[in-house]
Amino acid sequence: MRCLILVISLLFSAIAFAQTQDLEKIHSYREKNEASIYSDFISFLKIPNVATDTVNIRKNAEFLVQFMNARRISDVQLLEADDKNVPPVVYGAIKVPGATETVIFYAHYDGQPVNPALWANGLHPFQPQLVSGRIDEEGSIQTSVNFPVNDNWRTYARGASDDKAGVMAILNAFTAIKESGLKFPYNIKFFFEGEEEQGSTHLHQILDKYRSQLQSDLWIICDGPVHQSGRKQIVFGARGDAHLTLKVYGPKNPLHSGHYGNWVPNPVMILSKLLASMKDDNGRVTIKDFYNDVIPLSATEKQALKNIPAVDEDLKKKIGFAKEEMNGKSLMESINLPSLNINGIESSNVGTIQANVIPISATAVIDLRLVLGNDWKRQQQKVIDHIIKQGFYVTENEPTDEERSSHPKIVQVKRGMGDNAERTSMDWPGAKSVVAAVQQTTKDRVLQVPTLGGSLPLEDFVKVLNAKFLIIPIANYDNNQHAENENIKLRNFWEGIDMMAAIMLMKF
Numbered sequence: 001m002r003c004l005i006l007v008i009s010l011l012f013s014a015i016a017f018a019q020t021q022d023l024e025k026i027h028s029y030r031e032k033n034e035a036s037i038y039s040d041f042i043s044f045l046k047i048p049n050v051a052t053d054t055v056n057i058r059k060n061a062e063f064l065v066q067f068m069n070a071r072r073i074s075d076v077q078l079l080e081a082d083d084k085n086v087p088p089v090v091y092g093a094i095k096v097p098g099a100t101e102t103v104i105f106y107a108h109y110d111g112q113p114v115n116p117a118l119w120a121n122g123l124h125p126f127q128p129q130l131v132s133g134r135i136d137e138e139g140s141i142q143t144s145v146n147f148p149v150n151d152n153w154r155t156y157a158r159g160a161s162d163d164k165a166g167v168m169a170i171l172n173a174f175t176a177i178k179e180s181g182l183k184f185p186y187n188i189k190f191f192f193e194g195e196e197e198q199g200s201t202h203l204h205q206i207l208d209k210y211r212s213q214l215q216s217d218l219w220i221i222c223d224g225p226v227h228q229s230g231r232k233q234i235v236f237g238a239r240g241d242a243h244l245t246l247k248v249y250g251p252k253n254p255l256h257s258g259h260y261g262n263w264v265p266n267p268v269m270i271l272s273k274l275l276a277s278m279k280d281d282n283g284r285v286t287i288k289d290f291y292n293d294v295i296p297l298s299a300t301e302k303q304a305l306k307n308i309p310a311v312d313e314d315l316k317k318k319i320g321f322a323k324e325e326m327n328g329k330s331l332m333e334s335i336n337l338p339s340l341n342i343n344g345i346e347s348s349n350v351g352t353i354q355a356n357v358i359p360i361s362a363t364a365v366i367d368l369r370l371v372l373g374n375d376w377k378r379q380q381q382k383v384i385d386h387i388i389k390q391g392f393y394v395t396e397n398e399p400t401d402e403e404r405s406s407h408p409k410i411v412q413v414k415r416g417m418g419d420n421a422e423r424t425s426m427d428w429p430g431a432k433s434v435v436a437a438v439q440q441t442t443k444d445r446v447l448q449v450p451t452l453g454g455s456l457p458l459e460d461f462v463k464v465l466n467a468k469f470l471i472i473p474i475a476n477y478d479n480n481q482h483a484e485n486e487n488i489k490l491r492n493f494w495e496g497i498d499m500m501a502a503i504m505l506m507k508f
């Protein structure tokens with residue numbers, strides 16, 4: 001018996017030792033090839049990647065097809081939606097003889113829309129630049145790039161962190177394993193989406209169409225930022241998201257504010273009051289039943305939250321605000337609740353072109369984040385019911401003259417598409433292998449987080465494919481994703497490759 005135990009423990013240590021050696025091989029392959037990996041990344045970032053730009057978004061997909069073919073990934077193809085204007089999914093596969101399990105690696109190659117005028121001096125969303133730090137702090141733009149580059153430096157471009165870094169981390173991890181002569185323990189599939197930032201409108205259709213090709217034991221979603229403490233994290237779910245656009249009406253033509261002020265109601269004021277009625281002074285949403293259908297966190301999930309280091313005070317200083325919106329609630333507690341955010345308000349002009357007018361309308365976009373238990377259509381309806389309760393006439397169209405004369409407060413409400421929140425159970429045994437694999441790449445304890453504050457199209461994976469998923473973020477938390485000056489810290493990019501490789505080498 002003792003002898004058997006000895007043999008078993010030797011066997012285990014041999015496996016562990018081999019894995020450590022394997023990871024060292026990956027690490028040194030990556031270090032030797034940083035210049036070429038970086039140059040491929042830059043070529044990819046130069047291709048504009050807003051999904052609505054139908055010509056350029058396809059160039060991104062073509063770039064990936066070439067990149068994957070050059071690495072002899074098999075079965076590389078575009079998974080198309082019925083409408084050919086929809087950005088395709090770029091797919092590829094690695095079939096391992098004798099392997100029974102399959103893991104699909106997901107990232108998206110499209111990015112949020114851009115406004116180049118808002119980017120810092122010398123930066124442009126589609127002209128990637130290397131900067132020796134944060135551009136709004138001590139960083140300066142580097143005109144020449146010599147390797148090895150300081151890994152605290154950052155690359156600025158749309159998609160640098162969200163999520164072309166994810167695509168490249170996955171593909172370079174694969175290349176590093178192959179070129180290092182290591183064996184894959186399970187089948188791998190690659191799935192790179194091109195419409196994520198537009199709400200993954202056709203993902204459901206694509207998953208359904210290619211259902212048999214997309215069977216797997218697990219999806220690894222490489223997207224989002226690491227924890228604010230810099231620690232690596234494995235995230236088990238993401239919040240859902242839904243939008244509403246509210247347009248409040250004033251006079252049919254802009255009116256002189258002197259001749260008509262006090263007499264003609266101002267739509268900006270009406271909209272402001274309406275929005276203000278949606279939250280109390282403690283940041284709680286006052287809309288009826290807003291929090292009612294939330295499924296509470298499990299005991300394991302609550303415990304996991306306790307293990308996450310508190311970064312709130314530090315973050316407040318960095319972000320630049322004094323007090324949290326929800327009185328006394330930590331960041332982690334807050335993102336485990338549904339939220340109501342105003343994305344923006346638009347009306348007449350300010351600044352050099354301001355005029356003394358009563359504007360004709362005021363528009364706000366509301367962004368509802370959802371947690372497990374919420375249904376996005378139901379959540380939108382709660383907001384609409386609240387608006388009606390405030391005495392508004394709600395319409396989906398431009399109001400007619402008759403409607404204008406019979407209703408003092410008119411709002412046009414447009415419902416955007418939405419996604420529900422999803423979460424993989426923290427008690428699912430498969431997660432333990434992934435946690436162990438990522439743990440091998442860092443000395444700090446890997447954090448296990450029940451949900452990401454942001455949203456991902458997880459509902460489609462669960463609904464169509466009944467899939468299991470885990471989210472492995474790699475980007476620095478201060479990456480400005482979705483905004484101007486998006487960037488990735490090089491260390492996060494390099495470590496992202498190591499992390500993806502460790503997962504590709506894990507044994508279930």
Ligand SMILES: [Zn+2]
Pocket residue numbers: 108162163196223224
């Ligand atoms: Zn993303």
